[in-house]
Structure formats: structure tokens, C-alpha cells
Amino acid sequence: MRTIALPDDLDAVATLRAGDRFYLTGRVFTARDAAHRLLLARHEHGGPLPFVPSRMGLYHCGPLVRRDAAGWHVLSAGPTTSMRMEPDEPRFLAAFRPRIVIGKGGMGPGTAAALARIGGVYAHFTGGAGALAARSIDRVEGVFFLEELGMAEAVWILHVTRFGPLLVTIDPAGGNLYRGVEEENAARMKKIMQRIEKEAR
Amino acid sequence: MDRLKEALVTALTTAVTRLPDDVIAALSRARDSEDSPIARQELETILKNTALARDAGLPICQDTGTPTFFVAAGADSPHLGIITPAITRAVAEATERIPLRPNTVDPFTGDNPGNNLGQGIPLIDWEVVPGDAVKIAILPKGGGSENACALRLLRPSAGIAGVKRAVVEHIAAVKGLPCPPTIVGVGIGGGADAALRLGKRALLRRVGEPHPEARVAALERELTTLLNETGIGPMGLGGRATVLAVHVEYAMRHPASLPVGIVIQCWADRRAVVLLRSDGRIEVEG
Numbered sequence: 167m168r169t170i171a172l173p174d175d176l177d178a179v180a181t182l183r184a185g186d187r188f189y190l191t192g193r194v195f196t197a198r199d200a201a202h203r204l205l206l207a208r209h210e211h212g213g214p215l216p217f218v219p220s221r222m223g224l225y226h227c228g229p230l231v232r233r234d235a236a237g238w239h240v241l242s243a244g245p246t247t248s249m250r251m252e253p254d255e256p257r258f259l260a261a262f263r264p265r266i267v268i269g270k271g272g273m274g275p276g277t278a279a280a281l282a283r284i285g286g287v288y289a290h291f292t293g294g295a296g297a298l299a300a301r302s303i304d305r306v307e308g309v310f311f312l313e314e315l316g317m318a319e320a321v322w323i324l325h326v327t328r329f330g331p332l333l334v335t336i337d338p339a340g341g342n343l344y345r346g347v348e349e350e351n352a353a354r355m356k357k358i359m360q361r362i363e364k365e366a367r
Numbered sequence: 368m369d370r371l372k373e374a375l376v377t378a379l380t381t382a383v384t385r386l387p388d389d390v391i392a393a394l395s396r397a398r399d400s401e402d403s404p405i406a407r408q409e410l411e412t413i414l415k416n417t418a419l420a421r422d423a424g425l426p427i428c429q430d431t432g433t434p435t436f437f438v439a440a441g442a443d444s445p446h447l448g449i450i451t452p453a454i455t456r457a458v459a460e461a462t463e464r465i466p467l468r469p470n471t472v473d474p475f476t477g478d479n480p481g482n483n484l485g486q487g488i489p490l491i492d493w494e495v496v497p498g499d500a501v502k503i504a505i506l507p508k509g510g511g512s513e514n515a516c517a518l519r520l521l522r523p524s525a526g527i528a529g530v531k532r533a534v535v536e537h538i539a540a541v542k543g544l545p546c547p548p549t550i551v552g553v554g555i556g557g558g559a560d561a562a563l564r565l566g567k568r569a570l571l572r573r574v575g576e577p578h579p580e581a582r583v584a585a586l587e588r589e590l591t592t593l594l595n596e597t598g599i600g601p602m603g604l605g606g607r608a609t610v611l612a613v614h615v616e617y618a619m620r621h622p623a624s625l626p627v628g629i630v631i632q633c634w635a636d637r638r639a640v641v642l643l644r645s646d647g648r649i650e651v652e653g
Binding site: 185187200227228229230232241242243244246247249270271272290292293294295296297298299300301316317318331333335343344346347348350351354355357358359361362363365366 | 408409412413415419420425428430431466467468469470472479481509510511526527535536539543593598602603604634
């Protein structure tokens with residue numbers, strides 16, 4: 167399976183297509199609901215960010231971390247439900263241009279359109295696979311807004327090696343695996359409902 | 368109290384790091400049932416993660432949930448007074464020692480006390496039962512699956528067919544959000560609050576353990592089949608395994624109302640039980 171290295175392969179991300187699987191090596195930053203709003207507020211007031219989001223992956227994740235004498239360690243770090251960030255994500259992607267968004271559960275049309283504009287992908291990582299994700303995180307390179315936002319909502323800068331397997335579910339050319347599932351589900355729902363009606367009579 | 372607190376910390380550790388055997392077996396069966404390579408890979412990743420967490424003693428999922436305890440308190444137990452303080456201390460210590468992710472947030476200020484305590488937390492669901500033993504069931508349940516729960520207040524004329532429609536429609540609506548394949552607890556009747564409570568209590572059973580009443584067990588089987596025909600599949604990426612099981616509990620209803628509580632547990636169906644005997648003996652069941 168292919169490995170995408172960031173930032174070296176930033177431009178190659180646009181060639182990924184829905185259904186492709188890959189591993190990611192490089193830096194990711196975590197951001198959930200509160201971090202999206204905080205970073206956007208900074209951007210809109212012209213404040214610089216303390217890291218360069220465009221050269222990293224954006225990871226929808228609230229990690230479980232522990233600090234000891236040697237520093238921070240990630241114990242468990244699976245993806246959180248991405249759809250919560252849908253209202254902010256299009257503006258966020260336009261502002262910060264991370265080319266790979268990693269999460270679970272899929273995202274809406276606003277994010278799909280924003281990804282098409284920046285040549286980015288939404289990559290699914292298995293929800294709940296927190297221990298597996300932690301194993302590919304080599305080190306915590308920094309943390310921002312920990313005081314204000316707490317462990318789960320803070321922005322963590324993580325260096326990962328062969329993080330995954332990741333599955334491209336939304337690509338910049340309009341490919342979207344969730345649409346296929348939705349169509350299949352809509353067709354099956356009619357039959358399921360008919361069966362329930364029939365048995366009720 | 369110290370011994371009970373220690374047992375609760377042990378049970379919490381077991382719950383968040385070791386998935387019960389019945390859940391692993393159900394996930395393995397689900398993997399074997401899938402033809403779609405994407406669905407199979409999702410279940411492979413889940414099983415790999417689960418084995419890794421168990422071997423390394425790491426939390427399976429970073430979302431270690433909201434601390435929730437179901438206490439079946441024997442009316443003749445001499446230990447009832449220590450249950451709440453032991454649970455509260457166990458949660459604070461477990462947050463530090465395991466660790467658990469600090470997940471309790473003040474709804475007004477957004478402040479996080481950092482120890483999983485606070486107003487109304489840990490959630491303790493009390494039920495007084497005959498006998499002199501106390502059974503404390505722990506259900507660490509993440510926010511993703513909790514966000515996908517629902518209460519439907521049906522017209523009584525909708526009947527049990529209406530319950531089936533409501534459950535299928537809801538699972539189809541939430542798709543991959545609660546981390547399928549899920550375990551679905553359905554509470555029927557009792558009132559709005561009771562229906563949700565019954566649905567959550569239904570999750571305390573081993574995966575797929577049928578309800579003792581044949582008509583309820585039949586509904587569980589039928590709902591399992593219907594939900595696995597929706598095509599939603601593991602993580603909402605398509606496939607057969609949308610649910611591992613459906614558990615139904617019910618109570619009598621008011622003639623004018625038919626409440627249905629739909630409570631969803633993610634594939635990481637983490638559970639543990641602490642049993643406190645009247646003579647002070649304590650058992651922890653993983």
C-alpha cells in the first residue's frame with residue numbers, strides 16, 4: 167500500500183481518488199469543534215498561527231495523552247465524528263489549506279466542494295481504533311490552546327509514521343463513497359418498509 | 368470503601384482496555400460475513416486495534432466516555448451508603464491512573480474540571496432489587512454513539528410495526544456516525560424518560576443474548592435482520608454488518624402513548640461489572 171509523505175507529497179494528494187487506501191507519514195494537527203472556531207477567529211482577526219497548517223494533515227481527533235518526565239505521550243487517538251465540524255470546515259479549509267482531512271463518518275457537500283477547490287481529500291480512519299492510531303504516532307511536537315480548550319479540544323501537533331490504513335472517501339474530482347452507500351440505502355429502505363407493512367397486516 | 372473504590376478502578380481499567388469476548392466474537396463473525404473488501408478491512412482494523420489495546424493495556428478508543436454506572440442495589444445490603452462515594456473517588460482516580468480522557472464539560476461555561484467529576488457526574492442509575500448484594504455495571508459509552516440516540520413518541524395505532532419503522536429509519540438516518548457495527552438498545556413503553564432508560568439498560572446484556580420472553584426475542588432477531596439489510600455497513604462505508612445485535616426491553620405504556628427509546632452503542636461495547644456481597648467480598652467481572 168502507498169505511503170503519502172507530508173509535506174513532500176502535497177501535490178500528489180490531488181491525484182488520490184475515492185476508494186484508494188494509503189498510509190500517511192509526516193505531521194498532522196488535531197482540531198475538533200472548539201479548535202476550528204478558535205483558529206478561524208484568529209485568522210479573521212489577522213493573527214498568525216503558531217504552526218503551518220497547510221503543510222500538515224488535519225486530524226479530527228481528541229487524543230488521550232499523558233505527560234511524564236520525558237514529555238507528552240499519546241495513548242489512544244482514533245478519529246472523532248467529522249460531521250460535527252461540517253459547519254466550519256469549508257471556511258477552515260479555504261483559510262488554512264490542509265490537503266488531507268482525516269476523520270470518520272464522512273462530511274457534507276460544503277467540505278467536498280472546499281476540498282475540490284484546494285485539491286484535497288477526506289480520508290477515513292476507522293472510528294474507535296485509538297490504540298492502533300497511537301502506535302503510529304512517533305512523537306508529540308507541540309500543543310496549543312491546551313489551557314483554554316482542555317486535552318480533547320486542544321490543537322496537538324503529532325508526527326506520524328505509516329498512519330493508517332486510511333481510505334479516501336471524498337476526492338477533489340467529485341468522487342464520494344458515502345453517496346454510493348446513500349443510494350444503496352435508499353433503494354433498500356423501500357423494500358424493508360414494504361416487508362414491515364406486509365407483516366403488520 | 369477503599370476496597371470497593373479499588374475494585375471499581377480495576378473494573379474501569381478492564382472495561383476501557385479489554386473488549387469483552389462476546390463482542391470480539393460478534394465482530395469476528397461480522398468480518399467473516401462481509402463480501403465487500405472495504406467492509407472487511409474496517410472490521411480487520413477494528414479487531415487489530417482491539418488486540419493491540421488488550422496486549423498493551425491501552426484504551427481501545429480515546430473517547431473513554433462519560434462515566435456511567437448502573438447499580439442494582441440489594442435492599443438488604445449493609446453497604447448502600449458507600450456506593451456513591453466509592454464510585455466518585457474511583458472515577459477521579461481512574462482518570463489519573465488509567466488514564467481516562469477528561470470528558471466532563473460545564474454546559475454553560477465550557478470549563479472542564481479535568482477529573483471527570485462535576486454536577487450530576489458520574490451518572491449513577493439506581494435500581495433497588497431484592498437481596499443483600501450490590502451489582503454495579505459500568506458502561507463507558509462515547510459521545511459519538513450517544514449523539515446518535517433518539518426518542519420517538521409514536522401514536523399507539525402505529526403498533527409494533529411502527530416501532531420497527533422508527534428503529535430502521537433512525538439507524539438509516541445516522542448512518543456511519545455512531546461507529547457501526549453498533550449494538551442497538553430499544554426501549555418500548557413506560558414513558559419518554561423510561562423508554563430511553565430501558566434502551567440504555569438493554570445494552571448491559573452480553574451481545575446477542577436474547578430477551579427471556581419469546582415475543583421480545585423474536586422482535587430482536589427481526590430488527591437485527593432488517594437493520595443489516597440497510598446496506599450501511601461497518602463505519603457507514605457499505606456492507607452487511609450495520610449492527611452486531613439489537614436488544615429490546617419494554618414496560619407497560621399509557622393508552623395514549625407509545626414511546627420508543629433508541630440507544631446506540633458503538634462497536635467498542637465496553638462493559639464491566641463489580642459485585643459487592645453483603646459479607647464484604649468483592650468480585651470484578653470483565
